[in-house]
Amino acid sequence: MARKNRNPVGKNVDPEAQKKKTRTLTLKSSDGQEFSISESAAVLSIAIENMVEDDCAGGVIPLPLVDGGTLARVITYLNKHAEDGASDEEKRKFDEEFVSGMEMGVLFDVVLAANYLDIRGLLREVRRRIADRMKNKSVEWVRKTFHIESDFTPEEEEQMKKEFAWAWEGVDSDVDD
Amino acid sequence: MGGCEVDRISNLPPDIIDNILKLLSLTDAVRTSILSRGWRYKWLTIPHLVFDDNFLWKLPDRHTDIASIISQVLSLHKGSIVKFSLEIYSPSIQSRDIDDYLLFLSNHRIKECKLYYSSVHPISLFLFTFDHLRHLYLVCVKLRPLSTFKGFGRLVRLHLENVHFAPGEFKLFICKCPMLEYLQIEYTGYNTFADLENIDFFGRCVVPLQLPRDLDCLRILRLLLISFTCISEVSFALCLIKSSPNMHNLEVKLSERDDMQMTAEYLMKMRKECGFSLSRLDYVKIECFSGCETEMEFVKLLLSAAISYLLFTFPSFMQVRSAICWRRPMAVSSVVAAIADLVVGRQDCPRRLHFPLFGPSGNMDSDLHRLSASLSLTEEEDVGEVMPTGVWHTDPTAHGFLVVGRLLSSRSFHPDALQSTLPSVFNPVRGMEFRMIEGDRFLLKFFHALDRQRVMD
Numbered sequence: 001m002a003r004k005n006r007n008p009v010g011k012n013v014d015p016e017a018q019k020k021k022t023r024t025l026t027l028k029s030s031d032g033q034e035f036s037i038s039e040s041a042a043v044l045s046i047a048i049e050n051m052v053e054d055d056c057a058g059g060v061i062p063l064p065l066v067d068g069g070t071l072a073r074v075i076t077y078l079n080k081h082a083e084d085g086a087s088d089e090e091k092r093k094f095d096e097e098f099v100s101g102m103e104m105g106v107l108f109d110v111v112l113a114a115n116y117l118d119i120r121g122l123l124r125e126v127r128r129r130i131a132d133r134m135k136n137k138s139v140e141w142v143r144k145t146f147h148i149e150s151d152f153t154p155e156e157e158e159q160m161k162k163e164f165a166w167a168w169e170g171v172d173s174d175v176d177d
Numbered sequence: 178m179g180g181c182e183v184d185r186i187s188n189l190p191p192d193i194i195d196n197i198l199k200l201l202s203l204t205d206a207v208r209t210s211i212l213s214r215g216w217r218y219k220w221l222t223i224p225h226l227v228f229d230d231n232f233l234w235k236l237p238d239r240h241t242d243i244a245s246i247i248s249q250v251l252s253l254h255k256g257s258i259v260k261f262s263l264e265i266y267s268p269s270i271q272s273r274d275i276d277d278y279l280l281f282l283s284n285h286r287i288k289e290c291k292l293y294y295s296s297v298h299p300i301s302l303f304l305f306t307f308d309h310l311r312h313l314y315l316v317c318v319k320l321r322p323l324s325t326f327k328g329f330g331r332l333v334r335l336h337l338e339n340v341h342f343a344p345g346e347f348k349l350f351i352c353k354c355p356m357l358e359y360l361q362i363e364y365t366g367y368n369t370f371a372d373l374e375n376i377d378f379f380g381r382c383v384v385p386l387q388l389p390r391d392l393d394c395l396r397i398l399r400l401l402l403i404s405f406t407c408i409s410e411v412s413f414a415l416c417l418i419k420s421s422p423n424m425h426n427l428e429v430k431l432s433e434r435d436d437m438q439m440t441a442e443y444l445m446k447m448r449k450e451c452g453f454s455l456s457r458l459d460y461v462k463i464e465c466f467s468g469c470e471t472e473m474e475f476v477k478l479l480l481s482a483a484i485s486y487l488l489f490t491f492p493s494f495m496q497v498r499s500a501i502c503w504r505r506p507m508a509v510s511s512v513v514a515a516i517a518d519l520v521v522g523r524q525d526c527p528r529r530l531h532f533p534l535f536g537p538s539g540n541m542d543s544d545l546h547r548l549s550a551s552l553s554l555t556e557e558e559d560v561g562e563v564m565p566t567g568v569w570h571t572d573p574t575a576h577g578f579l580v581v582g583r584l585l586s587s588r589s590f591h592p593d594a595l596q597s598t599l600p601s602v603f604n605p606v607r608g609m610e611f612r613m614i615e616g617d618r619f620l621l622k623f624f625h626a627l628d629r630q631r632v633m634d
Contacts, residue, residue: 108185115193127193130186131200136235139211146186148212160211166246167207170235 025052026060027075033068034060035075041082045074046118065116070109077122095121099129104145138171187215198223203250204235222256229264243267244274251281258282262291262314276301283307288331294318297341315340320350328353333394338363352390360392360417363401364432388420395421396457402432405471408440415447415478423457427479430464437471444474448481455482462488473515480519 020040027035027042042061043049051061063071080086080094102110107126114123134142143150150157161168186194198206198220206220228247240246243265261282263275272294282290283303290307291314292300299319305326313329314336321343332354340362342350351357398417403410418424447453461479466472466489476487 105185108189111189111193115190123193127197128200131197134197134201134209135205136202137205139208142209143212147182147184148187148216149184150212151214152211157211164207164210166236166240167204169237170204171208 027071028060028062029066029068029071030064031068033071035071037075037078038082041075041078044078044081044119044121046120048117063117066113067109070106070113073106073110074113074117074119074122078119081121095125099125102126102129104133136170136172139168141171187213194219195222195224199225202231202235203227204232207250218255221253223254224257225260225262226250226254226258227260227262227264229262233265233267241267242269244270247274247278251278258285259287260289261287262289264291264293266293266295268295270295272296272298276303279303288312290314292316292318297339319343320346322346322350322353326350326353328355330355332357334359336361336363348388351392352388355390355392356394357392358394359397359399360395361399361401363399387416390420392417392421393423395424397426397428398424399428399430401428401430403429404432405440405469405475406437408437408443411440411444411471411475415444415451415453418455419451419453422454424455425457426460426462427458428462428464429475431466431472441470441474444471444478448474448478453478453481455479458482458484460484460486460488462490464490466490468515473519476516477519 017040020043021038023039024036025039025042025048027037027048029035039052043052048061066074077095077098080098081091086094099107099110107130111123111126111130114126133145137145142148152160189197198209201209203223203226206223209216209220210218228243233243236243236246244267247263247270261278263270263278275292275294275298279301280303283306286309287307288309289312290304290310291312294300294317297317297319299321300315302321302323305322308327308330310329310332312334313332314334316338317340319341333356335354335357336359338361351360398421400414400417403414405411414429418427458479459482461484463472463476
């Protein structure tokens with residue numbers, strides 16, 4: 001049933017798109033590191049696209065809410081997704097490996113950066129990864145994994161468990177995966 | 178970089194948390210309420226409420242009153258609900274309960290609604306006030322819209338399974354869904370069909386009526402379990418096809434078959450007289466194709482379009498056995514010959530044709546050559562899916578149920594394409610394995626003697 005268009009690249013010789021590929025922008029992280037990136041990759045971030053369009057970019061785009069390590073990761077993602085000839089399947093595989101290798105702390109850095117920069121695809125991937133860590137897990141497991149401290153008294157907790165008595169069973173055993 | 182011991186999830190922006198919760202099952206989401214005070218009410222604003230098998234299986238055995246669980250969730254819910262999906266059959270959920278949910282939901286801008294009733298029941302009229310609906314999926318209901326029903330102006334996907342209409346009403350209903358892009362109808366009541374049929378003075382069927390208004394946006398039509406024994410079902414299908422000028426994909430799954438001369442004649446007449454202009458039709462899949470005259474007539478009619486992808490599957494061995502009234506499918510070789518007759522020599526014959534062509538019988542090879550000669554694969558076409566066809570040699574000494582096949586076509590082919598195509602062609606009950614051996618030969622291993630037998634037949 002592979003009836004995809006067979007000539008995804010090469011046919012559209014849009015001069016504007018070509019220009020974007022060759023033009024580079026510089027992104028500056030909160031800790032002062034500078035990264036250069038092709039415009040075509042950078043504008044996959046809606047926030048950066050808006051800045052470029054409003055021409056308030058100048059030479060360097062400061063991103064005061066993203067640190068260097070996180071920005072480097074985000075740029076790896078953007079470059080892959082702007083790559084010519086990368087198939088959807090390839091990108092999907094890349095996305096999966098990209099987020100599955102991340103530690104919890106990094107996941108949160110990246111989700112905040114993706115949210116701030118408005119990179120929908122990345123945001124979706126990281127959210128999914130976080131949700132996967134909560135799926136079918138016991139309350140205790142989730143608390144431990146995400147370092148959430150309960151401020152309920154045992155009595156309150158008991159009361160709530162009664163209220164939704166149908167929701168507490170059928171979870172995985174509390175082993176790390 | 179993120180410290181390891183800090184609770185970061187609780188301080189994420191609310192829309193990120195909402196979106197994370199949306200990915201969880203309802204049960205998982207409810208459990209977050211007990212994580213800490215900050216999480217107490219977060220799950221209450223999830224806009225998607227899905228009660229599916231996944232939800233059902235996780236319920237403890239003693240909680241059989243699912244209806245009241247759903248009511249509890251709805252009554253606590255805050256904010257907007259855009260999706261409500263009730264995909265379970267449970268004796269505890271009465272039609273009356275579903276009516277109550279619909280009453281509650283009519284206050285929301287529901288975009289996606291899925292409802293399974295356990296017995297055919299007239300659906301609550303509140304459903305017809307859901308004018309933000311984009312997806313509607315109904316199982317086992319009677320649809321009786323009032324005459325004042327304004328229509329689902331935004332509906333793009335409609336799935337009706339065992340859904341019944343009063344005579345004449347299907348037509349009116351469907352025409353009030355002008356944005357419909359995807360329509361799937363599976364086993365619907367006789368009245369729905371009869372509704373479109375036009376009976377002449379002598380009780381014979383005449384031209385299928387076109388719908389009062391074309392379904393201009395419809396691109397995908399799937400008619401499952403439609404019987405070509407019954408003229409009313411055929412004319413129903415034709416009417417929908419004729420009224421969908423922009424249809425791109427058509428999938429038909431045939432059910433019980435008794436070749437009816439009358440139906441075949443009717444289809445022939447339609448083809449000759451009714452000017453089907455299927456200009457956009459590109460992909461056609463016919464499942465459970467037996468090659469009987471009625472079905473061949475149907476294919477002829479469809480071939481008035483320049484279809485580029487035509488796929489057939491045969492009823493699997495189990496399907497044939499389980500349906501008492503089914504004729505044994507026609508010998509494959511005669512189907513091939515018949516299809517070859519239809520296709521060969523046409524300017525616009527399908528560029529890809531898929532159907533199970535197996536068995537070392539008779540003069541099939543020459544038909545195949547006729548066929549493959551007529552298929553004008555163009556340059557940019559990838560070379561994969563040419564017709565798999567084979568001469569089979571069984572090795573009785575081998576373990577398992579092995580079949581060695583050779584690709585007869587002289588065109589190059591892609592092993593992966595073949596590997597993915599073959600299982601759908603054979604429909605083995607117990608599964609199969611595929612391995613290329615040398616050159617154009619490949620090895621198939623079946624896990625049940627009957628599967629192999631069927632393939633050899």
